Amino acid sequence: MIQNEEAKDDEDRAPAGAKGSKKLEVETGSRRGRPGGRYAVKQPYLSMDQVAKHNLSNDAWVVIDGNVWDVSDFLPHHPGGSRIVLANAGKDATEIYKELHPPNTIENNLSPKYFKGRIDPELAKEASYEAEMKRIQDAREALPAVETILGLQEMEDAAKAVLSTKSTAYYETGALDHVTLKENSKTFRKCRLVPRVMRDVGTTSTTTKVFGLPSALPIYISPASNALLGHPDAEFNIVRGAARTGIVQGVSAASSLPLNELLDEKHNMDEEIEEGKWGRGLVDRALLLTVDSNVLGHRQTNEKLKGTTGDAQPGIRAEPNTEWPAYHDARLNWDDLDWLKGLAKGTPIYLKGVCSAEDVQLAKEHGLAGVILSNHGGRQLDYARTGFDSLRSLHQTKPDLLRDPKFDVYIDGGVKRGSDVLMALALGARGVGLGRAFLWAQTAYGEKGVVRTIRIMESEIIMAMRLLGVNKISELKPENIECLQEVWR
Numbered sequence: 337m338i339q340n341e342e343a344k345d346d347e348d349r350a351p352a353g354a355k356g357s358k359k360l361e362v363e364t365g366s367r368r369g370r371p372g373g374r375y376a377v378k379q380p381y382l383s384m385d386q387v388a389k390h391n392l393s394n395d396a397w398v399v400i401d402g403n404v405w406d407v408s409d410f411l412p413h414h415p416g417g418s419r420i421v422l423a424n425a426g427k428d429a430t431e432i433y434k435e436l437h438p439p440n441t442i443e444n445n446l447s448p449k450y451f452k453g454r455i456d457p458e459l460a461k462e463a464s465y466e467a468e469m470k471r472i473q474d475a476r477e478a479l480p481a482v483e484t485i486l487g488l489q490e491m492e493d494a495a496k497a498v499l500s501t502k503s504t505a506y507y508e509t510g511a512l513d514h515v516t517l518k519e520n521s522k523t524f525r526k527c528r529l530v531p532r533v534m535r536d537v538g539t540t541s542t543t544t545k546v547f548g549l550p551s552a553l554p555i556y557i558s559p560a561s562n563a564l565l566g567h568p569d570a571e572f573n574i575v576r577g578a579a580r581t582g583i584v585q586g587v588s589a590a591s592s593l594p595l596n597e598l599l600d601e602k603h604n605m606d607e608e609i610e611e612g613k614w615g616r617g618l619v620d621r622a623l624l625l626t627v628d629s630n631v632l633g634h635r636q637t638n639e640k641l642k643g644t645t646g647d648a649q650p651g652i653r654a655e656p657n658t659e660w661p662a663y664h665d666a667r668l669n670w671d672d673l674d675w676l677k678g679l680a681k682g683t684p685i686y687l688k689g690v691c692s693a694e695d696v697q698l699a700k701e702h703g704l705a706g707v708i709l710s711n712h713g714g715r716q717l718d719y720a721r722t723g724f725d726s727l728r729s730l731h732q733t734k735p736d737l738l739r740d741p742k743f744d745v746y747i748d749g750g751v752k753r754g755s756d757v758l759m760a761l762a763l764g765a766r767g768v769g770l771g772r773a774f775l776w777a778q779t780a781y782g783e784k785g786v787v788r789t790i791r792i793m794e795s796e797i798i799m800a801m802r803l804l805g806v807n808k809i810s811e812l813k814p815e816n817i818e819c820l821q822e823v824w825r
């Protein structure tokens with residue numbers, strides 16, 4: 337493949353890897369080789385079987401976007417080495433080519449004589465689907481054992497290896513320029529933990545209540561849509577993992593599986609888990625009203641990939657559903673809460689997606705059970721501040737709201753380590769949500785990935801508590817944390 341990150345659609349520019357390619361008959365900067373252009377000749381479609389015969393170093397064809405190219409002469413000049421090209425000879429190489437090259441690299445650099453024809457677009461689609469299946473299957477087989485995954489970043493990397501480009505983009509993306517998205521992952525770096533020493537921490541306990549429900553840990557699974565893009569068992573993986581470990585799961589209204597099926601699965605888990613210590617009874621509900629999504633955020637990465645192929649996975653729905661018009665309503669306002677409270681019939685309601693201390697105050701005045709300080713994983717309003725910064729601001733401006741035993745404040749966004757969780761708790765959050773972490777986990781290893789992620793967080797939380805000199809969650813105090821003055825940076 338031609339590896340040239342820098343190459344642009346520039347008429348005067350040397351071809352990709354120009355130095356090494358000089359001997360080759362490439363048309364410098366020319367677009368004449370572009371299929372369908374000036375030199376395009378009407379000819380019957382080629383079949384993939386025909387292409388497959390050209391898989392030798394002196395006779396190598398590849399298919400890119402349905403166009404067939406003879407790359408035999410180019411092999412020795414490929415800046416990334418001939419081996420990678422040869423490995424794709426006789427095949428549809430669209431996927432790997434696109435990962436490594438700017439658009440039109442091949443068209444702009446190879447002479448038209450190397451253009452052999454086109455594959456029937458329908459067949460090309462099928463071939464690239466099959467190539468993607470094969471890549472995913474191979475990647476799954478190459479995944480390391482789940483027990484060897486040591487941190488949440490490793491879990492994310494494992495998931496990305498087995499996901500299609502499009503599904504990765506759907507999970508990963510943020511709104512517009514990703515300012516908030518990137519900020520989320522850095523937000524905890526502005527603070528430091530302040531340990532106390534010589535305290536007996538031999539009996540550390542992480543148990544607490546999250547959304548009024550008993551929880552083994554001060555973390556919960558934040559609701560996220562479309563788990564089915566990552567794994568055929570989708571949200572079942574998450575239900576099972578949460579039940580096994582005793583943490584609370586938020587279910588998205590845009591979940592790929594219906595709520596009643598997830599609740600049935602929860603009951604089944606309760607039967608299965610002998611001790612039932614954490615599993616049983618947790619189908620009690622709290623209602624999270626997402627208020628940062630009155631319109632769907634502007635996610636350009638997803639929009640760019642709309643209608644492209646290569647998103648399919650074995651047994652998995654191909655297109656992420658990014659629409660759900662019924663779930664967005666620009667008219668949503670505080671007066672709607674009376675209506676919702678009527679429907680909820682006493683089920684506690686939490687507002688998810690609050691940033692400002694004034695809105696936290698309003699939520700309390702409206703008799704709600706609490707709020708989640710969140711920017712929706714950076715997917716809604718770019719430049720919105722982070723959940724953690726909102727918590728810091730609340731702590732500075734209205735600390736009483738964080739001390740009210742009848743009103744809970746949670747945060748989410750960018751949480752990857754046990755220390756992140758402890759920082760939030762020290763400032764008064766009751767618990768911390770993780771969104772993508774569980775999408776990645778179930779994608780890579782299904783239920784086992786979800787359990788592994790929770791166990792990793794558990795061990796990091798316990799370790800950090802002990803090193804901080806804290807035995808119980810309720811012992812975490814603002815004295816345990818010191819932060820830079822700026823709320824964002």
Ligand SMILES: Cc1cc2nc3c(=O)[nH]c(=O)nc-3n(C[C@H](O)[C@H](O)[C@H](O)COP(=O)(O)O)c2cc1C
Nearest residue numbers: 507558559560561588626712713749750770771772
């Ligand atoms: C792919 C994806 C889908 C999401 N879907 C929803 C949703 O349907 N409802 C909702 O309230 N939040 C949704 N969220 C936001 C999460 O609940 C959570 O706020 C966010 O992911 C936290 O950031 P993190 O991913 O860095 O942990 C989604 C997030 C992602 C990444």
